[in-house]
Amino acid sequence: MSDGTRGNGKRKKKKGGNKVVRNIIIGVEALVLVAVIVILIYAFRATDEETGVQKYELKEDEIVTNIEEDDPIVIEIKKGYTTYAFFGVDARNGTLEKGTRTDTIIICSIDNETGETRLCSIYRDTLLNIADKGKNPSYQKCNAAYAYGGPEKALNMINQNLDLFVEQFITVGFDGVMNTIDAVNGVEIDIQYDEIKYLNDYQKSMYSTESQAVITDDFTPVENTGLQTLTGYQALAYCRIRYTAGDDYRRTERQRDVLTQIVDKAKKIDPVKVSKICTDVFPYLATNMDLDKDIIPRASEVSKYSIVASDGFPFEDKRTSGLLGAKGSCVIPVDLEANVIELHEFLYPGLDYTPSETVKKISQDIKNEAAQYGK
Numbered sequence: 001m002s003d004g005t006r007g008n009g010k011r012k013k014k015k016g017g018n019k020v021v022r023n024i025i026i027g028v029e030a031l032v033l034v035a036v037i038v039i040l041i042y043a044f045r046a047t048d049e050e051t052g053v054q055k056y057e058l059k060e061d062e063i064v065t066n067i068e069e070d071d072p073i074v075i076e077i078k079k080g081y082t083t084y085a086f087f088g089v090d091a092r093n094g095t096l097e098k099g100t101r102t103d104t105i106i107i108c109s110i111d112n113e114t115g116e117t118r119l120c121s122i123y124r125d126t127l128l129n130i131a132d133k134g135k136n137p138s139y140q141k142c143n144a145a146y147a148y149g150g151p152e153k154a155l156n157m158i159n160q161n162l163d164l165f166v167e168q169f170i171t172v173g174f175d176g177v178m179n180t181i182d183a184v185n186g187v188e189i190d191i192q193y194d195e196i197k198y199l200n201d202y203q204k205s206m207y208s209t210e211s212q213a214v215i216t217d218d219f220t221p222v223e224n225t226g227l228q229t230l231t232g233y234q235a236l237a238y239c240r241i242r243y244t245a246g247d248d249y250r251r252t253e254r255q256r257d258v259l260t261q262i263v264d265k266a267k268k269i270d271p272v273k274v275s276k277i278c279t280d281v282f283p284y285l286a287t288n289m290d291l292d293k294d295i296i297p298r299a300s301e302v303s304k305y306s307i308v309a310s311d312g313f314p315f316e317d318k319r320t321s322g323l324l325g326a327k328g329s330c331v332i333p334v335d336l337e338a339n340v341i342e343l344h345e346f347l348y349p350g351l352d353y354t355p356s357e358t359v360k361k362i363s364q365d366i367k368n369e370a371a372q373y374g375k
Helices: 030-044 072-080 144-162 174-183 193-207 232-240 247-266 271-284 291-299 336-347 357-371
Strands: 081-089 102-111 116-122 127-129 139-141 168-172 187-191 226-230 285-287 306-313 319-323 329-333
Touching: 072 081, 081 144, 102 144, 102 336, 116 336, 127 144, 127 329, 127 357, 139 357, 144 168, 144 336, 144 357, 174 232, 174 247, 187 193, 187 232, 187 247, 193 232, 226 232, 232 247, 306 336, 329 357, 336 357
Parallel strands: 081 168, 116 306
Antiparallel strands: 081 102, 102 116, 127 139, 168 285, 187 226, 319 329
16 A cells, blocks of 8 residues: 555546536645645735745756756646645754755646646655765765755755756745644644654654754643644644654654644635734745745636645655665665656656656666665
8 A cells, every 4th residue: 555645647638618626635744734825825815915935046057957958758747737846844943945954855746737736755764866966976865955955955856866857946944834733723633642752752852952942932741642632833743753653654644634634724714814824824934936926826726726646755665764874764765767757657647758867877876775785
Protein backbone atom coordinates (compact mmCIF):
# COMPACT_ATOMS: atom_id res chain seq x y z
CA MET A 1 0.00 0.00 0.00
CA SER A 2 1.24 3.45 -0.84
CA ASP A 3 1.70 6.00 1.93
CA GLY A 4 -0.07 8.56 -0.25
CA THR A 5 -3.41 8.72 -2.02
CA ARG A 6 -2.96 8.29 -5.73
CA GLY A 7 -5.11 9.20 -8.67
CA ASN A 8 -5.96 6.70 -11.36
CA GLY A 9 -2.78 7.56 -13.30
CA LYS A 10 -4.62 8.65 -16.42
CA ARG A 11 -5.16 12.20 -17.56
CA LYS A 12 -8.81 12.99 -18.21
CA LYS A 13 -9.58 14.23 -21.68
CA LYS A 14 -10.73 17.84 -21.65
CA LYS A 15 -14.20 18.31 -23.07
CA GLY A 16 -15.52 21.69 -24.08
CA GLY A 17 -18.12 23.15 -21.72
CA ASN A 18 -17.58 20.60 -18.96
CA LYS A 19 -15.50 22.33 -16.31
CA VAL A 20 -17.19 20.93 -13.20
CA VAL A 21 -14.54 19.31 -10.99
CA ARG A 22 -15.25 17.29 -7.86
CA ASN A 23 -14.16 19.09 -4.71
CA ILE A 24 -11.97 16.39 -3.20
CA ILE A 25 -9.54 17.36 -0.46
CA ILE A 26 -6.84 14.78 0.18
CA GLY A 27 -4.42 15.05 3.09
CA VAL A 28 -0.85 16.25 2.52
CA GLU A 29 1.90 17.66 4.66
CA ALA A 30 1.43 20.46 7.19
CA LEU A 31 2.66 23.27 4.96
CA VAL A 32 -0.10 22.76 2.44
CA LEU A 33 -2.73 23.71 5.00
CA VAL A 34 -1.22 27.19 4.99
CA ALA A 35 -1.15 27.27 1.20
CA VAL A 36 -4.82 26.30 1.12
CA ILE A 37 -5.63 29.11 3.53
CA VAL A 38 -3.70 31.50 1.27
CA ILE A 39 -5.97 30.56 -1.62
CA LEU A 40 -9.09 30.91 0.52
CA ILE A 41 -8.03 34.30 1.80
CA TYR A 42 -7.53 35.71 -1.65
CA ALA A 43 -10.75 34.21 -2.91
CA PHE A 44 -12.92 35.63 -0.14
CA ARG A 45 -11.01 38.54 1.38
CA ALA A 46 -13.29 41.36 2.50
CA THR A 47 -10.92 44.28 2.00
CA ASP A 48 -8.12 45.42 -0.30
CA GLU A 49 -5.74 46.22 2.52
CA GLU A 50 -2.05 45.40 2.21
CA THR A 51 -1.24 41.97 3.62
CA GLY A 52 2.44 42.19 4.52
CA VAL A 53 3.50 39.05 2.64
CA GLN A 54 7.26 38.93 2.23
CA LYS A 55 8.15 39.23 -1.46
CA TYR A 56 11.40 37.34 -1.99
CA GLU A 57 13.52 38.55 -4.87
CA LEU A 58 14.58 35.26 -6.38
CA LYS A 59 17.80 35.30 -8.38
CA GLU A 60 16.20 33.94 -11.53
CA ASP A 61 19.51 33.51 -13.36
CA GLU A 62 20.62 31.10 -10.64
CA ILE A 63 17.71 28.70 -11.16
CA VAL A 64 18.90 25.81 -13.32
CA THR A 65 17.36 22.70 -14.86
CA ASN A 66 18.64 19.69 -16.77
CA ILE A 67 16.37 20.26 -19.77
CA GLU A 68 16.49 23.16 -22.20
CA GLU A 69 13.50 25.51 -22.21
CA ASP A 70 12.88 24.90 -25.91
CA ASP A 71 12.55 21.15 -25.30
CA PRO A 72 9.06 20.04 -26.43
CA ILE A 73 8.28 18.44 -23.05
CA VAL A 74 9.13 21.67 -21.22
CA ILE A 75 6.98 23.72 -23.58
CA GLU A 76 4.05 21.33 -23.18
CA ILE A 77 4.30 21.23 -19.39
CA LYS A 78 4.59 25.00 -19.04
CA LYS A 79 1.64 25.45 -21.37
CA GLY A 80 -0.56 22.87 -19.65
CA TYR A 81 0.52 23.09 -16.01
CA THR A 82 1.65 25.45 -13.29
CA THR A 83 4.16 23.98 -10.85
CA TYR A 84 5.05 25.32 -7.38
CA ALA A 85 7.38 24.30 -4.55
CA PHE A 86 6.18 24.62 -0.95
CA PHE A 87 8.83 24.72 1.79
CA GLY A 88 8.20 24.40 5.53
CA VAL A 89 11.15 25.39 7.71
CA ASP A 90 11.98 25.01 11.40
CA ALA A 91 12.05 28.79 11.83
CA ARG A 92 11.00 30.42 15.09
CA ASN A 93 12.28 33.92 14.57
CA GLY A 94 10.93 34.79 11.12
CA THR A 95 14.08 33.68 9.27
CA LEU A 96 12.76 32.15 6.06
CA GLU A 97 15.55 32.79 3.58
CA LYS A 98 18.29 30.31 4.59
CA GLY A 99 20.14 28.93 7.59
CA THR A 100 17.42 26.43 8.48
CA ARG A 101 16.56 23.02 7.09
CA THR A 102 13.26 22.29 5.37
CA ASP A 103 11.08 19.95 7.42
CA THR A 104 8.64 19.92 4.51
CA ILE A 105 9.17 19.98 0.75
CA ILE A 106 6.14 19.64 -1.52
CA ILE A 107 5.84 19.83 -5.30
CA CYS A 108 2.44 21.02 -6.50
CA SER A 109 1.28 20.70 -10.11
CA ILE A 110 -1.97 22.30 -11.30
CA ASP A 111 -3.63 21.43 -14.61
CA ASN A 112 -4.31 24.88 -16.03
CA GLU A 113 -7.54 23.85 -17.74
CA THR A 114 -9.21 21.37 -15.39
CA GLY A 115 -7.82 22.68 -12.09
CA GLU A 116 -6.86 19.16 -11.03
CA THR A 117 -4.06 19.50 -8.48
CA ARG A 118 -1.47 16.90 -7.51
CA LEU A 119 0.88 17.17 -4.55
CA CYS A 120 4.00 15.15 -3.92
CA SER A 121 6.12 15.42 -0.78
CA ILE A 122 9.87 14.89 -0.98
CA TYR A 123 10.90 13.19 2.24
CA ARG A 124 13.31 15.48 4.03
CA ASP A 125 15.93 12.76 4.69
CA THR A 126 16.09 11.65 1.04
CA LEU A 127 19.66 11.17 -0.21
CA LEU A 128 20.13 13.50 -3.19
CA ASN A 129 22.79 15.66 -4.81
CA ILE A 130 22.60 19.16 -3.32
CA ALA A 131 25.64 20.61 -5.15
CA ASP A 132 25.15 23.40 -7.65
CA LYS A 133 25.09 22.32 -11.27
CA GLY A 134 28.54 21.90 -12.77
CA LYS A 135 30.24 21.38 -9.40
CA ASN A 136 31.41 18.20 -7.74
CA PRO A 137 28.43 16.19 -6.45
CA SER A 138 27.54 16.42 -2.76
CA TYR A 139 25.20 13.65 -1.65
CA GLN A 140 23.38 14.62 1.52
CA LYS A 141 19.91 14.72 2.99
CA CYS A 142 17.93 16.94 0.65
CA ASN A 143 16.62 19.19 3.44
CA ALA A 144 20.14 20.66 3.82
CA ALA A 145 19.90 22.50 0.49
CA TYR A 146 17.65 25.27 1.82
CA ALA A 147 19.87 25.75 4.87
CA TYR A 148 22.98 26.22 2.72
CA GLY A 149 21.55 28.45 0.00
CA GLY A 150 17.92 29.37 0.61
CA PRO A 151 15.18 28.85 -1.98
CA GLU A 152 17.53 29.17 -4.96
CA LYS A 153 19.61 26.19 -3.86
CA ALA A 154 16.53 24.22 -2.80
CA LEU A 155 14.88 24.78 -6.19
CA ASN A 156 18.09 23.79 -7.97
CA MET A 157 18.24 20.61 -5.90
CA ILE A 158 14.68 19.77 -6.92
CA ASN A 159 15.20 20.58 -10.58
CA GLN A 160 18.50 18.76 -11.02
CA ASN A 161 17.58 15.57 -9.18
CA LEU A 162 14.03 15.29 -10.49
CA ASP A 163 14.24 16.77 -14.02
CA LEU A 164 11.81 19.52 -13.06
CA PHE A 165 11.76 23.24 -13.84
CA VAL A 166 10.19 24.83 -10.76
CA GLU A 167 10.71 28.56 -10.30
CA GLN A 168 7.94 29.67 -7.94
CA PHE A 169 7.80 28.91 -4.22
CA ILE A 170 6.15 29.63 -0.87
CA THR A 171 8.01 29.20 2.44
CA VAL A 172 6.40 29.18 5.88
CA GLY A 173 7.80 28.81 9.39
CA PHE A 174 6.32 27.75 12.72
CA ASP A 175 4.31 30.91 13.30
CA GLY A 176 2.48 30.67 9.99
CA VAL A 177 1.24 27.17 10.74
CA MET A 178 0.20 27.97 14.31
CA ASN A 179 -1.64 31.18 13.41
CA THR A 180 -3.55 29.40 10.67
CA ILE A 181 -4.80 26.68 13.03
CA ASP A 182 -5.70 29.15 15.75
CA ALA A 183 -7.58 31.27 13.22
CA VAL A 184 -10.00 28.39 12.61
CA ASN A 185 -10.30 27.71 16.36
CA GLY A 186 -8.13 24.61 16.50
CA VAL A 187 -8.41 21.11 15.06
CA GLU A 188 -10.04 17.91 16.33
CA ILE A 189 -7.44 15.14 16.71
CA ASP A 190 -7.67 11.65 18.24
CA ILE A 191 -4.57 11.49 20.47
CA GLN A 192 -2.99 8.10 21.19
CA TYR A 193 -1.20 7.21 24.42
CA ASP A 194 2.25 6.84 22.82
CA GLU A 195 1.95 10.33 21.31
CA ILE A 196 1.38 12.33 24.49
CA LYS A 197 4.98 12.41 25.74
CA TYR A 198 6.42 13.45 22.39
CA LEU A 199 3.69 16.00 21.73
CA ASN A 200 4.44 17.75 25.02
CA ASP A 201 8.20 17.45 24.54
CA TYR A 202 7.91 19.20 21.18
CA GLN A 203 5.78 21.91 22.78
CA LYS A 204 8.51 22.51 25.37
CA SER A 205 11.24 22.59 22.73
CA MET A 206 9.33 25.23 20.78
CA TYR A 207 8.39 27.19 23.89
CA SER A 208 11.91 28.30 24.74
CA THR A 209 15.48 27.51 23.75
CA GLU A 210 18.81 29.00 24.72
CA SER A 211 19.35 30.51 21.29
CA GLN A 212 15.85 31.53 20.23
CA ALA A 213 13.08 33.65 21.64
CA VAL A 214 9.90 32.19 23.06
CA ILE A 215 7.42 31.96 20.20
CA THR A 216 4.32 31.72 22.36
CA ASP A 217 3.37 31.86 26.02
CA ASP A 218 0.40 29.54 25.57
CA PHE A 219 1.98 26.24 26.58
CA THR A 220 -0.78 23.84 27.65
CA PRO A 221 0.25 20.19 28.01
CA VAL A 222 -1.92 17.47 26.50
CA GLU A 223 -2.73 15.02 29.29
CA ASN A 224 -5.44 12.69 27.97
CA THR A 225 -5.96 10.34 25.06
CA GLY A 226 -8.94 10.50 22.74
CA LEU A 227 -10.59 13.04 20.46
CA GLN A 228 -9.89 16.61 21.55
CA THR A 229 -9.37 20.12 20.18
CA LEU A 230 -5.71 21.08 19.73
CA THR A 231 -4.57 24.68 19.58
CA GLY A 232 -2.24 25.81 16.82
CA TYR A 233 0.69 25.41 19.21
CA GLN A 234 -0.33 21.87 20.19
CA ALA A 235 -1.21 20.86 16.64
CA LEU A 236 2.16 22.02 15.32
CA ALA A 237 3.88 19.89 17.96
CA TYR A 238 1.63 16.98 16.97
CA CYS A 239 2.66 17.40 13.32
CA ARG A 240 6.32 17.09 14.29
CA ILE A 241 6.14 13.75 16.14
CA ARG A 242 8.30 11.16 14.41
CA TYR A 243 9.45 8.80 17.18
CA THR A 244 6.45 6.49 17.58
CA ALA A 245 5.83 3.43 15.41
CA GLY A 246 6.05 4.43 11.76
CA ASP A 247 8.72 7.09 12.29
CA ASP A 248 8.73 9.87 9.70
CA TYR A 249 6.13 8.18 7.49
CA ARG A 250 3.65 8.18 10.39
CA ARG A 251 4.54 11.85 10.95
CA THR A 252 3.23 12.68 7.48
CA GLU A 253 -0.02 10.86 8.29
CA ARG A 254 -0.46 13.10 11.36
CA GLN A 255 0.07 16.11 9.18
CA ARG A 256 -2.56 14.85 6.76
CA ASP A 257 -5.03 14.52 9.64
CA VAL A 258 -4.40 18.14 10.64
CA LEU A 259 -4.76 19.35 7.05
CA THR A 260 -8.08 17.58 6.59
CA GLN A 261 -9.40 19.27 9.73
CA ILE A 262 -8.13 22.71 8.78
CA VAL A 263 -9.61 22.58 5.31
CA ASP A 264 -13.00 21.41 6.55
CA LYS A 265 -13.15 24.34 8.97
CA ALA A 266 -11.73 26.93 6.58
CA LYS A 267 -14.38 26.21 3.96
CA LYS A 268 -17.04 27.33 6.44
CA ILE A 269 -15.39 30.62 7.45
CA ASP A 270 -17.19 33.85 6.64
CA PRO A 271 -15.38 36.68 4.79
CA VAL A 272 -14.90 38.81 7.91
CA LYS A 273 -13.06 35.98 9.68
CA VAL A 274 -11.05 35.20 6.58
CA SER A 275 -9.86 38.80 6.51
CA LYS A 276 -8.57 38.29 10.07
CA ILE A 277 -6.71 35.15 8.99
CA CYS A 278 -5.17 37.19 6.19
CA THR A 279 -3.74 39.65 8.69
CA ASP A 280 -2.44 36.89 10.97
CA VAL A 281 -0.89 34.51 8.47
CA PHE A 282 0.65 36.54 5.66
CA PRO A 283 3.46 38.20 7.62
CA TYR A 284 4.85 34.72 8.22
CA LEU A 285 5.20 33.69 4.57
CA ALA A 286 8.00 34.24 2.08
CA THR A 287 7.37 33.88 -1.64
CA ASN A 288 8.63 35.14 -4.98
CA MET A 289 5.11 35.15 -6.40
CA ASP A 290 3.43 38.46 -7.13
CA LEU A 291 0.12 38.94 -5.36
CA ASP A 292 -1.63 40.65 -8.28
CA LYS A 293 -0.10 38.70 -11.17
CA ASP A 294 0.27 35.20 -9.70
CA ILE A 295 -1.80 34.50 -6.59
CA ILE A 296 -4.96 36.57 -6.97
CA PRO A 297 -5.75 35.31 -10.50
CA ARG A 298 -5.45 31.74 -9.24
CA ALA A 299 -7.51 32.46 -6.16
CA SER A 300 -10.30 34.07 -8.15
CA GLU A 301 -11.00 30.62 -9.61
CA VAL A 302 -10.62 28.69 -6.36
CA SER A 303 -13.81 26.69 -6.92
CA LYS A 304 -12.21 25.25 -10.02
CA TYR A 305 -9.40 23.51 -8.16
CA SER A 306 -9.54 20.05 -6.64
CA ILE A 307 -6.71 18.10 -5.02
CA VAL A 308 -7.11 14.76 -6.75
CA ALA A 309 -3.99 12.92 -5.59
CA SER A 310 -1.06 13.11 -3.16
CA ASP A 311 1.96 10.92 -2.49
CA GLY A 312 5.52 10.88 -1.17
CA PHE A 313 8.89 10.69 -2.94
CA PRO A 314 10.75 8.34 -3.19
CA PHE A 315 7.78 6.08 -3.81
CA GLU A 316 7.04 3.25 -1.40
CA ASP A 317 8.10 0.38 -3.67
CA LYS A 318 11.21 2.22 -4.86
CA ARG A 319 12.90 3.25 -1.61
CA THR A 320 14.72 1.91 1.37
CA SER A 321 16.31 3.50 4.43
CA GLY A 322 19.35 3.06 6.62
CA LEU A 323 22.44 4.54 8.21
CA LEU A 324 24.97 5.95 5.75
CA GLY A 325 27.95 6.75 7.97
CA ALA A 326 28.24 10.40 8.96
CA LYS A 327 25.16 11.25 6.90
CA GLY A 328 23.03 9.46 9.46
CA SER A 329 19.74 7.75 8.71
CA CYS A 330 18.64 8.47 5.14
CA VAL A 331 15.74 7.66 2.86
CA ILE A 332 17.38 6.06 -0.18
CA PRO A 333 15.81 6.00 -3.65
CA VAL A 334 16.97 2.52 -4.68
CA ASP A 335 16.58 3.59 -8.32
CA LEU A 336 16.30 7.36 -8.69
CA GLU A 337 15.71 7.12 -12.42
CA ALA A 338 12.66 4.87 -11.95
CA ASN A 339 11.39 7.14 -9.17
CA VAL A 340 11.70 10.24 -11.36
CA ILE A 341 9.84 8.55 -14.22
CA GLU A 342 6.99 7.72 -11.84
CA LEU A 343 7.07 11.27 -10.44
CA HIS A 344 6.56 12.76 -13.89
CA GLU A 345 3.72 10.34 -14.59
CA PHE A 346 2.16 11.42 -11.30
CA LEU A 347 2.55 15.20 -11.69
CA TYR A 348 1.92 15.40 -15.45
CA PRO A 349 -0.18 12.36 -16.42
CA GLY A 350 -0.29 11.48 -20.08
CA LEU A 351 2.84 13.41 -21.10
CA ASP A 352 5.89 11.62 -22.50
CA TYR A 353 9.11 11.96 -20.52
CA THR A 354 12.61 10.55 -20.89
CA PRO A 355 15.12 10.93 -18.01
CA SER A 356 18.06 13.24 -18.65
CA GLU A 357 21.65 12.06 -18.56
CA THR A 358 22.06 14.08 -15.34
CA VAL A 359 19.33 12.09 -13.57
CA LYS A 360 20.77 8.82 -14.86
CA LYS A 361 24.20 9.73 -13.45
CA ILE A 362 22.78 10.83 -10.08
CA SER A 363 20.80 7.58 -9.94
CA GLN A 364 23.95 5.51 -10.41
CA ASP A 365 25.89 7.64 -7.92
CA ILE A 366 23.24 7.04 -5.25
CA LYS A 367 23.39 3.29 -5.89
CA ASN A 368 27.17 3.38 -5.50
CA GLU A 369 26.95 5.49 -2.33
CA ALA A 370 24.40 3.16 -0.75
CA ALA A 371 26.37 0.07 -1.72
CA GLN A 372 29.31 1.26 0.37
CA TYR A 373 27.11 0.75 3.43
CA GLY A 374 25.47 -2.45 2.28
CA LYS A 375 22.21 -0.75 1.28
